[in-house]
Amino acid sequence: MDLRHLRYFIAVAEEQNIGRAATRLHISQPPLTRQIQQLEEELGVRLLKRTPRGVELTQAGALFLDEARNIRAVVEQATERTQRAGQGKLGRLDVGIFGTAILDAIPKLLLAFRRSYPEVKIVLHTMNKGEQIEALRQRRITVGFNRMLAPLPDITTRLVANERLLLAMSHTSPLAAQESVAFPALRDHPLVLFPTGARPNFIDKVMTLCHEAGFEPIVSQEVSDAITGVALAAGGFGVCLVPESTTSLALPGVIYKPLTDLPHHAQVDLSCIYRSDDQSPILEAFLGTIEQMRSTLPSGAALTE
Amino acid sequence: MDLRHLRYFIAVAEEQNIGRAATRLHISQPPLTRQIQQLEEELGVRLLKRTPRGVELTQAGALFLDEARNIRAVVEQATERTQRAGQGKLGRLDVGIFGTAILDAIPKLLLAFRRSYPEVKIVLHTMNKGEQIEALRQRRITVGFNRMLAPLPDITTRLVANERLLLAMSHTSPLAAQESVAFPALRDHPLVLFPTGARPNFIDKVMTLCHEAGFEPIVSQEVSDAITGVALAAGGFGVCLVPESTTSLALPGVIYKPLTDLPHHAQVDLSCIYRSDDQSPILEAFLGTIEQMRSTLPSGAALTE
């Protein structure tokens, strides 16, 4: 049986006349007669009763007419859904994010994407840098977000935003009175650093900046993530260098101060990563959304990749 | 798009390899490649990613695989249901019955049919003789039950049962003391007759029997149906001749007595009627059930049609 048989049968059933149905189908009458005979033979069921004025449906034929119309609708829907999936409009996007990536840029991006592609289900997976790479390779996620990614052959990195560094501290800190803080002044203040974990990381970056400024920092504590770092700073453990987006994290007693006397490269990137060979239209769509969002993301617009 | 395309695509998706899928489908590899390309082109969607080791599904392909399997299942079910309908095992049987046909034979028949064909929905329509003929011609019912049907060219009549006549009366009736009643004795007793309506009817039959026995009956009352007739008899309006199956109607104060001295043809038929040109397998099945039930129906077994 063929979809053609169904189409033909529906036409014949609706016209109650093989000749008229043939005209409607833009074929001649004899082949239509044969196709219907074929269908009846294959099913082993008489679908039509031939009368001198045309044909009429048997009970089985009436039932099959319903079924045929249903099948036609199911096929149409399947086609349409598949086409939407092929255009990246329908499906699922698994995103790997790190703990504090939930701040600022990424929610904005995901909301913008969801607005454009409401039928794509976004699933978030919290995982660290190494886990993201692993998950990308195993296709458990389609895209990941992270900072300071080392280049890899099979994973493409794409800069989403570049953020300035700020200093988080307790409002009781001796630096709290200043409008801004000169970076070299940090030589005399204990630092809370994060994140521990896969290298290179933000701790390495801060250490390098200090060395470039000609001092060895006093490390008060190394912690796993930004939230813990800011919390310790609030508790008086020291000051904590953070990416600008972290200011969304308004813990009680925490204040953020801009830094001066920093080199131009003293910024921290936020990038997304995906498999280099991934052709998925949903990924395409997501990267397109990032492109459109660039101007609204911190510094991103001003930077080349 | 064709069901063949779906079948082929499912095989390819399952084998993840066009060559192997071709083997499984008992065709060679190139036509299969082409059919898949055709499918992709028609949908405008890339369903497979070609790799050196075979093929793998894209997201859209994975979705289409689900859809294709679903369509296949829907088509299979449609086929099966249609075939059952063609065998009279699935569908609907509209039956016309008269008021007191609900007694005895007809319920037995309907129950037996439902046991053999549980997926045929039986719909009962209470209507009199004329309405049944009309409803048959308009296809609102497939089969009707009635008594004393005049032959018609487009309606076939088939005897289901032949019932003896009994006499219904009040337990206070002067005839109540006898074990049985000789028919000619009715000349002195007022009769309740039924049914009024389309001729020939049971009233005509009773009148003829009286005339044949050499008397003009005293007609106490003519009523529309057996229930009313028996009820009036119970109320003392007279005695009432009824078909044997009416004894299922145990109204308070009613007793039934056998009749003697009656000619052999003093029986009343119960027949079913259907359109002579009706080839419906459900009707076939129902007539088959009647055939099987004959021996258990009153006198039916002993009679030719």
Place this chain on the structure above:
DNA sequence: ACTCATCAATACCTTTAAAGTATGATCACC
């Protein structure tokens, strides 16, 4: 009762498209 009109079915031919054969291109894997 007979003819005509209508419609489905059949016979036979044409055209389209699916299946087969042979071969080429690509890429991992030794």
Place this chain on the structure above:
DNA sequence: GGTGATCATACTTTAAAGGTATTGATGAGT
């Protein structure tokens, strides 16, 4: 850098759908 596996392409064969002409059946109208 060959070798084997896999998909794609070119070309031929075959099967099946479609077209034309005609027949057969049946009911309506004269």
